Amino acid sequence: MKQLNLFIELTRLKKPIGFMLLFWPCAWGLTLAYDFSNSLNNYFFYLFLFFMGSVLMRSAGCIVNDISDKEFDKKVERTKNRPIASGNISVKLGLLYTIILCSIAFLVLINFNNLTIILALGSMPLAFTYPLMKRFTYWPQLFLGITFNYGLILGWTAVQSEINLVVVIFYLGAIFWTLGFDTIYGYQDIKDDEIIGVKSTSIKFKQNPKLFLLLCYIVFITSLIIIGFLMEFKFLYFIFLLVPMFHMFFLQIKNFRIEDPANCLNLFKKNNFLGFLILSNIIVGKIF
Numbered sequence: 339m340k341q342l343n344l345f346i347e348l349t350r351l352k353k354p355i356g357f358m359l360l361f362w363p364c365a366w367g368l369t370l371a372y373d374f375s376n377s378l379n380n381y382f383f384y385l386f387l388f389f390m391g392s393v394l395m396r397s398a399g400c401i402v403n404d405i406s407d408k409e410f411d412k413k414v415e416r417t418k419n420r421p422i423a424s425g426n427i428s429v430k431l432g433l434l435y436t437i438i439l440c441s442i443a444f445l446v447l448i449n450f451n452n453l454t455i456i457l458a459l460g461s462m463p464l465a466f467t468y469p470l471m472k473r474f475t476y477w478p479q480l481f482l483g484i485t486f487n488y489g490l491i492l493g494w495t496a497v498q499s500e501i502n503l504v505v506v507i508f509y510l511g512a513i514f515w516t517l518g519f520d521t522i523y524g525y526q527d528i529k530d531d532e533i534i535g536v537k538s539t540s541i542k543f544k545q546n547p548k549l550f551l552l553l554c555y556i557v558f559i560t561s562l563i564i565i566g567f568l569m570e571f572k573f574l575y576f577i578f579l580l581v582p583m584f585h586m587f588f589l590q591i592k593n594f595r596i597e598d599p600a601n602c603l604n605l606f607k608k609n610n611f612l613g614f615l616i617l618s619n620i621i622v623g624k625i626f
Contacts (some may be wrong), residue, residue: 344421344427345435345496347429348401348421348502349435351397354610357393357397358395358610359516359613360392360395360396361392361613362610363486363487363490363509363613364490365385366616367491367493367494368385368494368504369381370504370565370569371493371496371505372497374625382494384497385448388492388493389444390446391443391447391489394439394440394443394446395439395443395465397439398435401436401439402436402465402466404420405432405433406469408429409458412534413533414527415525416530425615427549443602453499454492457492457495458492469538473537476539478538479517479520479521479524479539480513480517482517482520484512487515490505490512491509504565504568505564507561510561511557513566517539518555518586518590519606521538522605524538524605525544525547526603527598528596529593544556550590552591555587566623569624572626574623574626578619579619580614582612582615589605590605610614
């Protein structure tokens with residue numbers, strides 16, 4: 339039982355915000371591409387597969403992150419008791435867990451078409467090099483955005499078997515969504531990160547974080563407006579966009595307090611609901 343609890347802690351399975359933020363872009367891409375005049379069976383089957391893939395790959399990513407950041411985590415108050423940093427789980431066992439999780443994820447992946455399989459396998463280097471970026475650049479959140487939102491393209495190709503301008507614009511916009519919310523997340527550890535020399539956009543833009551967040555979210559909203567026009571969505575889609583706009587600009591940016599770690603974590607978690615709002619918006623555009 340102790341090992342099971344350590345595994346759950348290692349993979350953050352009790353913190354669904356992580357795998358949900360990975361899942362939402364998959365659901366967006368799938369929903370945007372799907373023809374809802376057809377049977378919904380395939381839609382929900384693919385949605386389930388993407389959910390399982392998100393849980394598995396996020397869990398594997400957490401382990402790789404903890405192995406990579408083992409020495410850093412020991413020096414940060416929030417992370418010093420993580421299973422690998424504390425020595426409760428060895429690096430060797432962590433690698434074994436990663437291999438098992440990735441193997442199961444591959445069994446999920448082979449249910450998709452060839453293009454989606456190839457693209458997914460091609461994204462693996464991104465997923466496993468992201469933890470190293472904080473050592474070399476102030477933009478690790480950008481690399482996280484590139485990685486986390488890759489599922490948007492996979493969701494699209496699972497149905498369309500091709501990549502077009504719509505999904506590329508959406509993908510690029512979603513990267514800025516992640517860039518924004520993970521910058522908020524980073525302010526929890528900013529004092530420890532500065533001491534140990536870890537880089538982040540949270541540190542780079544600490545003098546004016548709200549302006550940076552505003553620019554990130556404006557880019558994301560702009561991408562949603564553009565795809566609405568490209569997909570020829572009705573006026574109702576654009577009216578409903580006011581809800582996620584209010585969420586980002588007022589519930590998040592207006593209430594953001596850089597000096598309050600609890601506030602930063604709370605605002606970060608709100609992006610799970612934002613993911614749902616965006617999905618709902620796409621459904622409105624597709625159906626009405």
